[in-house]
Amino acid sequence: MSKKISISKAIGEAMHEEMVRDKNVIILGEDMGVMGNVFGITRGFRDEFGADRVIDTPISESGFVGMSVGAAMRGMRPVAELMYNDFMTVCADPLLNQAAKMRYMTGGQLTIPMVVRMPMGSGRRNAGQHSQSLEAIFCHMPGLKVIAPASAEDAKGLLKSAIRDNDPVIFMEHKLLYAHKEEVPDGEYTTPIGEAKVKREGTDLTIISWSREVDFSLEAAENLAKEGINVEVLDLRTLVPLDWDSIVKSVSKTHNVVVVSEEVKRGSYAGEISAQIAEDLFDELDAPVERVCGLNITSPFSPPLEDVNFPHPADIEKAVKKVLNK
Amino acid sequence: MSKKISISKAIGEAMHEEMVRDKNVIILGEDMGVMGNVFGITRGFRDEFGADRVIDTPISESGFVGMSVGAAMRGMRPVAELMYNDFMTVCADPLLNQAAKMRYMTGGQLTIPMVVRMPMGSGRRNAGQHSQSLEAIFCHMPGLKVIAPASAEDAKGLLKSAIRDNDPVIFMEHKLLYAHKEEVPDGEYTTPIGEAKVKREGTDLTIISWSREVDFSLEAAENLAKEGINVEVLDLRTLVPLDWDSIVKSVSKTHNVVVVSEEVKRGSYAGEISAQIAEDLFDELDAPVERVCGLNITSPFSPPLEDVNFPHPADIEKAVKKVLNK
Amino acid sequence: MVKQKYSKEKLVGFYRTMVRIRAFEELAADCFMKGMLAGNIHLSIGQEAVAAGACAAMDKEDYMTTTHRGHGHCIAKGGNIDKMFAELFGKKTGYCKGKGGSMHIADVEGLHHLGANGIVGAGIPIATGSALASKIWKDKHVTVCFFGDGASNQGVFHESLNMAAAWHLPVVYVIESNRYAVSTEIHRVTNTEFLSVRAKAYNMPGKTVDGNDPTIVYEAMKEALDYARSGKGPYLLECETYRHQGHYCGDPAAYRPASYMEEAHKDDCIPCMRAKLLKGKTATEKDLKAIEDEAKAEMEKGLKFAEDSEWPDPSEATTEMYSSDNERSVVR
């Protein structure tokens, strides 16, 4: 049995179920309570769970993310939200120096079971400070787990796992996926953290991607299929810990790789994956790995400019053909 | 003619000369004035240039880095200091969302000629929040130039160029290099931003590195030479813009590459370089690129633990031999 | 008959500015609702008196920083309507050549407008740094920093005001308190009636005034600017006003009690001033109608300019990231 719901609804359901299940789960963030979130994700939560558990914060990200760290140390399970991932800049310390490091620095004494949800991504003409995909920064910081789902089913199942996980988890949601309506299993389920998923089987080349670019990659794969190119699409789903086994398996089969993400290309997590494959699976590769990412620029506002700043299916198709020398 | 001075002294000289040359150069940071900096770099500056130009700030990094952005917009040339690069977390917004983006977002109207100097690196048993090498985060952010010198001559010449540059420049100084005494040319000179330097010529393999790991790479190269392995050491000096031509030249000669940095390996800038080489110079490579970096952990305090967390010459030698299959 | 404190010209000038701002915002809203604009816009309808009064008190050469809700300040300081509309449309003729959009309008040379900002609070240290430059150069310009009640809860508010106070920097912080940060009423996330009380933490002057009357704002700003310009240091001015629309254009603002908009309409700066001008015989119905019609026409012209303008060429996406070595820096 399954039902068709939007990804934002799936995310809301995950939080709702976990709040019912565990009274230590609380939500903090701007406009999460009375308004029910700017994307409507927590509508009704405050009435149901009370203002103590669904907290409208002031615009004080360092403060409330830092408070989430403190509350998590005490055994709460805070689910904080940054209205956009771009705002990690105003709370980088509690994220990168506190949540990520406190367990290790105290020799394992402290456990920080918190989740920070954050919409990400470009394509909404929100300009430079509201359109970034900053997963690389989080992936670079040991101590954080990083998740970036592409489907409603995964968003729900992974968010539930993230809330139950005892480590700080960065949970990145693409704004332009929110409205997608997709099948989600009925009833209780979780999706394990750290497992990639083959979204399309193929033999000629592996596209490795995550978040919204998985959809574009699948679209590209369909188009390429018409030309007789048989592409496998691997959705990483979790970025840290990385499901290396699934990458090895797919690359050992196809011997060709394209990594696709919306990030600024220079210093991207896509680059890390490209490097790891080139370093450790060199002999499996028939051709150099290709990356399809954003440009090394600030996200522009104007539609014709923004449109060249994140990968579209046509860009992916071009890269696949380049790798396959077609 | 040349003289032998410490790297910290070379950095001080660069600032001193630029302050004499251009009255719009100002210094801001914690303990820069009365104390003359915790590493003694600006000793005497406040007396010479006055408290208006050598400003002791409160512990308010977002505030004074943001103020540097504002002052730079007005035509000042602020040289701000973070006492450690780890503290970029408390001023990530003015660095990543303001300094880096304001020029682009205003269609080129704003020019932000500022430098942010920051000691970096491990090896001083300063534990998790004082030992990081965070260049990857800065390199990932378009709009910033990023410099990480390894020698006194370069530190001085590049800092002078950085101060004169009209873009925001992140200038990363390894704490454990400060005391090194090295030859520096007498008199006025600058070192161009964006040029790598071959520190040792070789034919068998190229080590690409920057900052303190250049020294370790050279040491490794000397040791390897005794075993008949002839390594070239390329010091990037500037990380953004990247001197790709020098990389191509060296790799086309040696066909083997090891990238060495102190960073956390996952998501490192070393990974970006490894990826670019594997992607664009695949046919030049005789073997996969190898990275020698820090572990994917928080920097530990205890000496025996910290010592396994950044590359030593022996680690580099091992990697070189692995690549060369020796 | 009481002698009027302000000349007819001044008073009518306030009115004109407010009317022009509202005409701009209403036309922009219209475009947005018709799907002609991409992204999001944040309108200052209801808050016009703050921009009009404050900017009228500023010297032409004074600097300012604004926010995501910054159209009004730009117009009040003399902004070019054509370039503003073109920027909202993302056209190449816009203030930022389409690269910034509504939230990033700046006019550095012309208006000494150092930029709107998409990060709440981020303009506060930037304005403070501009004031630092003025202090060092002794140039007598004051920097005015506009931001919302919500922004005053960001850490940079504290850091910046503390430094400005310690070093007596010539900056005026203007809180446009419309009582809401998106859906969050300020008193639900603070513990004081007024935000201006925060000035006490820094031993600097702080004042709360009615932000719906441009003459009151003007007067308070004059005092604040004089204070700052004379070298005494920063000033915190809170202007109480109303945000008529939702947070962004299209937000129904269902989270606000009905009473909010009732008050807002009662105190609406434009009809209130209109009535006063007529009552005091400072202007005739005809004068005011002319101003209103002119404003509408000016905005229509701006809109047409924007519509007629060209889109930026996609190749421009990679220009202007760096002031030197741009190409190499964006390639790898």
Added chain:
Amino acid sequence: MVKQKYSKEKLVGFYRTMVRIRAFEELAADCFMKGMLAGNIHLSIGQEAVAAGACAAMDKEDYMTTTHRGHGHCIAKGGNIDKMFAELFGKKTGYCKGKGGSMHIADVEGLHHLGANGIVGAGIPIATGSALASKIWKDKHVTVCFFGDGASNQGVFHESLNMAAAWHLPVVYVIESNRYAVSTEIHRVTNTEFLSVRAKAYNMPGKTVDGNDPTIVYEAMKEALDYARSGKGPYLLECETYRHQGHYCGDPAAYRPASYMEEAHKDDCIPCMRAKLLKGKTATEKDLKAIEDEAKAEMEKGLKFAEDSEWPDPSEATTEMYSSDNERSVVR
């Protein structure tokens, strides 16, 4: 003869705590200067009365966060000297198994000590979050947040105090004002005589007391803790004290005027209290000597424990990063 407000036991207890802290710090300094310790240590010599008075007022189950200068609070709350010394040495038997060192000591289970911190100010929101948990759970624990005068200029100070005040969280913020942040005298970077005045910005109580007398600190803390515990909200307590040493051990502190240390010695909490105890006949010379000798012996024992302890095995570098899936998460 005036009836003494506090029992002999209590007063001698304050003295013992202060003496133990100083003995710890002096022995640590000695080790550091002899090159036995790696890294850096920040000593609280001169500030013992704050830790002793404040922690004595706390319930055993109350929580706390401390700073880079946090040895004193840990000892005052009952910390294990052996584990502290071992941590300073980076030994496996230390509080953090050598992974954190001096700046990251915590004792979560035993002391409800949520950790020192290397980032100035970072403990403030953490303590506030702990107080939020207490409020939600209604568990009657107060969280005490220790930090320096310098830390009060960080943005998180503002953000945290504002939220704590708005939501009436049970947290006491204790500013240990030794007037210096490294070399920077607080009045050079602020514009008020006292930092406690900042409480006004949040409409919460704020008080400045003499931090060199543990009974004064104790009393003020009792009031603050009662206030917070009763649900009234947060409290800001500034304790004025002196940092005898440089910022870190070995810093000659040449940037301070000679008068600072003259005052510091005059007001030194330990000799002052010693004299009072003797004068009031609360304790004899012999009693006090015994306390002092015991403290020294205790510290020597701790040092020996640390020296005799094993180093962590290099393989432990990669453990304890993650609570689950650790291995896979640190490999790639």
